[in-house]
Amino acid sequence: MIGADGIRSSVRSELFGHINPIYRGYTVWRGVAGYEGSALFESANSETWGAGKRFGILNVGPQRFVWYAAVSVPCDHVVGPDGRKRDLLETFKGWHEPIIDLIAATPDNEIMKHGAYDLVPLRRWGHGRVMLLGDAAHPCTPNLGQGGGMALEDAAVLAKCIAQNTDLEAALRQYENQRRHRTKHIQRRSRLMGEIAQWESRTIVTGRRMVTRLLPARLFERNLRRVYSYRI
Numbered sequence: 001m002i003g004a005d006g007i008r009s010s011v012r013s014e015l016f017g018h019i020n021p022i023y024r025g026y027t028v029w030r031g032v033a034g035y036e037g038s039a040l041f042e043s044a045n046s047e048t049w050g051a052g053k054r055f056g057i058l059n060v061g062p063q064r065f066v067w068y069a070a071v072s073v074p075c076d077h078v079v080g081p082d083g084r085k086r087d088l089l090e091t092f093k094g095w096h097e098p099i100i101d102l103i104a105a106t107p108d109n110e111i112m113k114h115g116a117y118d119l120v121p122l123r124r125w126g127h128g129r130v131m132l133l134g135d136a137a138h139p140c141t142p143n144l145g146q147g148g149g150m151a152l153e154d155a156a157v158l159a160k161c162i163a164q165n166t167d168l169e170a171a172l173r174q175y176e177n178q179r180r181h182r183t184k185h186i187q188r189r190s191r192l193m194g195e196i197a198q199w200e201s202r203t204i205v206t207g208r209r210m211v212t213r214l215l216p217a218r219l220f221e222r223n224l225r226r227v228y229s230y231r232i
């Protein structure tokens, strides 16, 4: 049995007892918008960091952009009476172009809102012939955009392990051993990145800006390569 039932997995609870996902202090709003202005060029991807908030833009088609906004708020944050869009327009007032345009071009009822949750890496993902996969095994904050990707990698590795082993339990153990290191690394790295990106103190944020400017681009590239170039 493969428990691929997400961050609040019932299969995980059956195996290891109930564990509440941990809220990491910020919530993410997302949308897709058309934009024809001159502030963005094709294939423009960016993330702008402020104090306790950031805004990301990804080009997903001709003059179409996915955007996301991460804001430090309590887990029980309630949307204002005028809706998500109005809240965001207020939160990002004065930010650079075309942040306000992208929010304004997204219908309020199409703006998604999800808290950033994860778990500390589990020691085991399964028992006997029961095994976890995806967010059920290794839920991750969304800072590296890897949660869905890792679930797909799990599935590919699991299929390979089953094809290589006549003993099913051995195949499941092999899958777990092969996947735990990478997923643990991404869970931790993503969490750390979220913590740094959501710093709220203006003094610390100024220090962050100065330090990141001094760091060589190849350091970021090397780190990103490790995250994004995984071979099963």
Ligand SMILES: Cc1cc2nc3c(=O)[nH]c(=O)nc-3n(C[C@H](O)[C@H](O)[C@H](O)COP(=O)(O)OP(=O)(O)OC[C@H]3O[C@@H](n4cnc5c(N)ncnc54)[C@H](O)[C@@H]3O)c2cc1C
Binding pocket: 004, 005, 006, 007, 009, 010, 028, 030, 114, 115, 116, 133, 134, 135, 136, 142, 144, 145, 146, 147, 148, 149, 150, 151
């Ligand atoms: C704000 C945000 C941004 C993200 N951005 C990215 C990104 O850019 N790239 C990326 O790769 N990932 C991203 N992710 C993470 C990604 O969404 C998840 O990691 C991914 O959906 C996990 O897939 P999964 O199949 O393991 O779990 P899920 O997608 O949660 O699927 C679990 C399924 O199991 C079903 N289920 C649950 N309980 C039961 C039950 N008892 N019986 C039957 N069915 C059940 C659920 O209905 C659901 O359909 C983001 C997440 C968030 C919150």
